[in-house]
Amino acid sequence: MSIRDIIEGKKEWRAHVARVKALPRDYQIVYKEIQKYLFKVGPVELTEGTGLLSGIVDLFEEGAAVGKGVLEVTGRDVAAFCDDLIKDSKTYADIYQEAVARESNKAIKKATDKTK
Template identity: 85%
Template sequence: MSIRDLIEGKKKWRAHVARVKALPKDYQIVYKEIQNYLFKVGPVELTEGTGMLSGIIDLFEEGAAMGKGVLEVTGSDVAAFCDDLIKDSKTFADILQESVDQEVNKAMKKVPDKKK
């Protein structure tokens, strides 16, 4: 990654943060919780730019413009809303699970078969 890419990424992130700060306070609170949730359990693609997060801001901006409360947009179960967003995405948990399975399978091939 070049310095130019880093600078461009930083500019995009600052613009993203400015959009969040322009949202009504209740939307900001829920957005931060969604962001934290997705950073912990979320999809691998989340770290590759702000695509999904920008989509959430788009949705929130529309909801706010229509005068809706944030929970009218997400539903009362915000974690379920997040899970629905990432249901078809590969998560870090999936990668860890695959890694563990591969390591166990590799180790088991080295263990002599005791059935004989």
């Protein structure tokens, strides 16, 4: 990654944050909770640009423009809303589970090889 890419990425992120700050307060609060949730359990590609997060801001801007409350847009269960957004994406939890399974299989194979 070049310095130019880093600078461009920062510019994009600042523009994204400015869009979030322009949302009504209730939308900002829910957006920040969604962002925290997705950073903890979300897809691996979430950190690559602002694609998913920008899509959420787009959705929120549209909802706010027509006068909907944020929970009318997301539904009352915001975590379920997030889970639905990432249901087909590989998450950090998936990677961790695969690593645990791989290590467990290695240990079992090693143990069975010793008993032969």
